[in-house]
Amino acid sequence: MKNYKIKYFVILFLCGTMLFGSCKKYINETPINAPTTANFWTSEQAAQTGLAGAYSLLRTALLSRSSYFTFGDATAGEFASFNGDIAYTDFNESGQYDFNYTPYGGVWNDWTIFYQLIAQCNLIINKVPGMAASTFTDDPVATKKQIIGQAYFLRAFAYYYITEVWGAPVIVTQVYTNPITAQPVARSTDAQGFAQVVSDLTQSISMLQYSYANPTDVAVQANKSAAFALLSKTYMWQKQYQPAAAAADSVIKYGGYTLEPAATYRNIFRGHDQESIFELYMLYTGADNEATGDAFNMFLQAPFIVSQQTAWYVAPTVINNLYGDTTSTSADIRVKNNFYGLQTINPILVKYADVVYQNSGTQTTAYVSDDLVLLRLADIYLTRAEAAARLGDLGTADMYLNLVRKRAGVAAYNATGATDLIYEIMDERGREFYGEGSWYFDLYRTGLISDPNYDNAVPGYNTDRVNGGGCQWPIGLRALLQQDPLLVQNKWWASH
Template sequence: MQSKTIKRYSAAALFFLLVSGISCKKVLDLEPHNSTFTQAYFQTGQDANTAIAGAYALLRNVLMNHYSWHVYGDLPSGEYAVDGGLDAFNSPICNGQFTGLNVGPREWNWQNYYQLIQQINLVINKVPGVPLSTFANPDLKTQIVGEAFFLRAYTYFYMSRIWGDVPLKLQPDLDVSQALNIPRTPAATVLAQCLADCDSAANRLVFGYTDQTMAVVRANKGSVLALKAHIQAWKKDYASCEKTANEVIVNGGYSLVDSAHYSDVFVGRSTEGIFEVNINYGQSEGVALNNDDGSGDGGYLPTLAQPFIAGQTRVNWPINNEYVGMIFTDPADIRYNLYFYNDQQTIKYSNISYADGSAKNDPRLSNNLNIFRLPDIMLLRAEALQKLGREADAIPLLNAVKERAGIADYSGPGGDDLAKEILEERLRELFFEGQAYYDLLRTGQLLNYNKSFNPDQYQHGGWLWPIDPSMFKDDFTLVQTPYWRGKL
């Protein structure tokens, strides 16, 4: 049976490729172009650059849509106590309730991810055939293909941590009339492909940037290796993770921002940034923050109110003070005042501009979304070293991050105590950066930090999300995530 869903992916991706650049626009559901049109489009280096820019734009759309980066990566960790009266959609997720009256298809449906995958696969398939003479920089052709392999690895890794088994599609639908449904691929196979794509990307990319306008917001070799280290840690291949993370630290050219300028990290493009999603108002990439009505739209607005957002009197996503109090125990920690306001608002991402100037009725967020940065990789390597029994090598990495935060070096015992300290340093440093839930899952510590998460659900695989039953309508190859079968 042909897939109407995949036809829709292909049409949206091709349209986005032609019109979007790297700005964030709504993807339209148009009738699909045929393979002749697709072949005719990929003719020049400019076509190739526009195509990869379209892929970054689709990634931005995926991660920002309904706050999904934070809904998946932060809310189930216990970081927030979302006000159900103001945001009934996301409040249950804080307790690990992935189904129910208000949680539904927008969290379960992966269709927009396959719009992104289609775009990436087009780049991988078509750009190698574009004449090298049409590129302004002869290295750019190889770079673009490398970036596409990185984006595919990142997208599938991201999806697999949410849903586990996902359909693994490695070729574009050049003629959507021939598109076929693909069953869910085992997570182990997906992750193996992610690692293979990382190797393909790393072989085509270099550390640093020749064109500084691409710095941090376009992938380079450091971005690829940071991703690879995360995949290896997720697979609990700590020996490989340690080596990969060390290569990023030693060869990437990154450095910790000093304590006095720490807030600059969250504006973006700092010396410790490894890969970020561009959200810069000065480059017409700011995210519009509408007065939120609880519908789940509007950038990071749920965590912010006055005095950071003019006229916004409520905080839909207040911090969970029990959780925060459990991990922020040192009053000297500079991060507490830089991250939080009035023990309620999260203000890491509060660089706000107003499109209508002094009237302040149209707020725009202008903070890049941090995907990977140096302290993340330092602490990931420390975690790997501790697991490998090399604790004397792990502690200096841990202490470097603690010292930047103004808190005392670790002087406790090794073993479980050191493992807990490394984890909690990650939870502190990377608060509200889409990492906490995955860190707690990887280390097996979720129930110790989110005490509202149902233990039976966690122990039987319910930490993975269900998929939208409506996707079964046109795709009889799909099966529900095991824990959620018969529960939707």
């Protein structure tokens, strides 16, 4: 498949969005290019444009108002303060992590952008199969499969994330050419949401390849490994540990990935890394800048960004619980690579710290030129370890856990029991993925977030809250009910 940069191909997609922006009945789901449906899907370039638009929507959905890090990190207590922003005052222990109906939450309670992504994927899945082969310059059969397979993956990712964050998604898989007459649809269950993810990923796997025809596409376009990786994580939510292990094995055995060496650990986030399975392209270049000024900048301050004095400060208590020794001589390479100022009152995360300036001479307009890595090999090793532990295979669980620990420079763990091993795997997730938008969901998924015997359970999440759906976000009914009158609030938040 021909390589593309998002900005170049997204122009026509954005034109369609603006032309139809006023039509917002169905969960704000806009059929992205409805005004040109009859004449838009007529060439390979159009199909690639539509796919690029879907990737762009995913990036917007995850980064708007720092959503990816708010949902997956702030809620786990990884950060003690948030850039002086009053909108984050409830995301700490003293606020009991009470993120219900925050009046300044905005996008945190609104899944609209994810449904715009789903609508775009639905169009691709619906329109591309019928496009004339003569309109493709490459092999039309192979190219169509690659485009449609990626659309299935992106739709799966959207439903996976909606189900993690808000739960009970509205499942829409058809194209609505006239949303004004579309019938409202009620929310499904979490189980149905994850079942839809499995269905879409199964389709994606059947269409995609492990390899890339163009090396510049590595990791920034979904391939078969990305689909298997997300499938493994979905099966873990479903507590289907044998298929989760099998899906992880497909990535490990056939994906060709290796852990980034300890000496170059930060390369993971610099794009197209040997460990990265799926990432969103966000690098800075003077000619074609894909970096966004608010994606990672909030984690940093001087000396990493000139004149910036406030940041999302990491929580020392959580750091100490996870790493133990946080001195400069710590054996764990992640202490030095991921954090700065741990012996001060305001330590910061420097995992994303490749700062460039649009005006290099005056060092103004700072960008962090790193990609947003969503799936990587260390994640799949730890998923495989947990699946093995759940199946009673402690030796295999130890092996995969210790691959991650060895790279970090810490001693091997030798399991004495399944429960302690699960605790250790979850701690290792906290160490490895601190500030990567995921630890909270694993704590919630496993129930360890409220386990009184687990050292890193998060205060504010009691058993009643966890069992009642209080770990998922409320949806903003004030905005969303206008589009779908069948929507109901999440059970926990409806009564709190």
